[in-house]
Amino acid sequence: GIYAPVTEDNQPNPFLDDPLRDVTTLEGLKLTKINPAYMTRQVAEIAMESEGVHFHLTSLRPLRPANAPDKWEEKALESFEGGSKEKFELVRTKEGPLYKYMAPLLTKKACLKCHAEQGYKEGDIRGGISLTFDATPMLASIAHQRNHLITLHILGFFFAVIVFTWMSRLTRKSEAIIEESRERYRELVEFTDAVHWELDFKTLRFNYISPQVEKLLGYPASSWIDFDFWADHLHPDDREWAPAFYKDLIARGKYHTFTYRMIAMDGRVVWIRDIVNVEADESGKPVRHRGILLDVTELKEAEEETAHSLEEKEVLLRELHHRVKNNLAVITSLLSLQSSHMGSKSAEEILQESRNRIMSMALVHEQLFQTKDFSNISILNYLESLLMNIVSSYGPGKGMVIIERDIADISISIDVLIPLGLIVNELVTNSLKHAFGPGQKGLIKGSVTNPGANDYVITVSDDGKGMPEDLDVEKSDTLGLKLVNILAAQLEGTLEFESKEGTAFTIGFSYHG
Structure with a gap:
C-alpha cells in the first residue's frame, strides 16, 4: 500500500490489520496506509459520482461487511470457483436495465500478508471486482442500429425482389428464345430423311436419335438404347467388322465415314452410310459421338446394276473382239489358200503381205479378247506375237x-x-x-x-x-x-x-x- 494524509474523506481503514497502519511524520503530519482494496473503493466512489459507473470489490468471505456480494455477484463468484474466467450480463431491474461485469481476483504472494489468516493460498480465488453501469444509452444505440439495419434489410429485400423479378423475366425470355431455337433446330434436323444421333462414349448409350429412324428401319427411336442394339441389327456379313472398325477409329478420336448394311424390322436389307464425328474434352479424350445415318440403298443398287451392266458389256466386247479376230483369221486362211494356187511368184508375195497385214490387226483383237482392260493393251505382248507370226x-x-x-x-x-x-x-x-x-x-x-x-x-x-x-x-x-x-x-x-x-x-x- 501507500501512505496518505488522514482527512475527512481519507480515514484510517479499520479492517486493515497492520501495526504500521497509522504513522506521524517528524513535522507532526498524520498518515494512514491505503491498501489496494481501500484504494479500489475510493476509485469506485469517484467513478460513481462522475460517470455513474459502480465498482465493487467483493468476496464470498469479505473482511468488510460492506464488501459482501449481492445475489448476482455471489453467483458470479461461485462460477469462478467452478472455472469461469469472467461474467457479463444484462440485468433488468426496477430502476432500469443494467450491464454487469465481473472478473475474479486471484491470491498472489503479496496478498497473503493480509489474507493468509483467512486460509487463502497463492493462486486461490480470493474474490472479484464487479462493474455495474446503466445500459439504457447503449440499448438505445443498439435499438437505433437495429432499426437502421431493419430499414436496410427491408430496402435490400425490396431491391432483391425487383432484381429477382427482372431476372426471372429475363430468364423466362432467354428460356423462351432457347426453346424456340431448340425447336427450330429439331424441326430442321427432323425435316430431312437423314437420321441424326448422339452416343455417350463412356456408357455407349444413345443420348438422342431422331424419329426418322423408324421410317428408315422400322424400329422406334425409343428402342435405340445403346450401342449393342445397333450392332445386333447389322447384316450378318457386317456384324463383325463394322463394330470393330467403329470402336477402333472412335478410340483414336478419328472422324470417319463408313458404309454397312442393316436388317430392317420387316426384313429388308438397308444400306447405310454413317458419317461420325468425335467430340473430345480439353485433354483430347473422346466424350461423345455424333453422326448422321443416310439411306444409300438406291445408290448401292444402282452401283450394282451399273457394275452388272459393265460386266455384260465387257463380255459382249470380248465376244466381239473374238469374232473379229476369228473373221480376220478366216480371211488370212483364205488368202493362204489362194496364194497356193497362184501361178505367179509376185502374186503369191502380194497375197502373203496382205495376209500379214490382216494378221497384225487380228492380233490386236486377240489381245483385247484375252485382257480385262479394253482401253489399253501391252505393246510388249502384242509385238512379241506379231514378230513371231511375221x-x-x-x-x-x-x-x-x-x-x-x-x-x-x-x-x-x-x-x-x-x-x-x-x-x-x-x-x-x-x-x-x-x-x-x-x-x-x-x-x-x-x-x-x-x-x-x-x-x-x-x-x-x-x-x-x-x-x-x-x-x-x-x-x-x-x-x-x-x-x-x-x-x-x-x-x-x-x-x-x-x-x-x-x-x-x-x-x-x-x-x-
Missing part, C-alpha cells in the same frame, strides 16, 4: 535371220496399237524380203522406248545391204513405204530414215492415254 509366215528360208527385241512394257489404246502394228509389220517384212540374200545370215532389231512422259519412239533396223542414200521415203511408190508414211501421219508422228551399214527407220509420236 517370221513364221516366211518359212524356213529366213531361218538364218535373227530378230532382236527391246520393247518397253507399256500399254496403249487400240487406236494407236493397230497403226503401230502395221508399221512394224511393213518395216520388218521389208527387211526380211530385201535386206538379205538367200541363205544369208542377218540381224533385225526392233525397239519401242518411252523417253518422255508422253513421248514414244519405234525403231526397226537391219544390218543388210541397205537402201539407196538418195531414197525419199515420203515419195516412194512402193505400197509398204506408202503405208508407213500414211500410218505415221495418222499417229501425228515423225518418220526418219537412215541407210548406213544397213537400214534404220525411226518413228516418233506422242500419246496421252
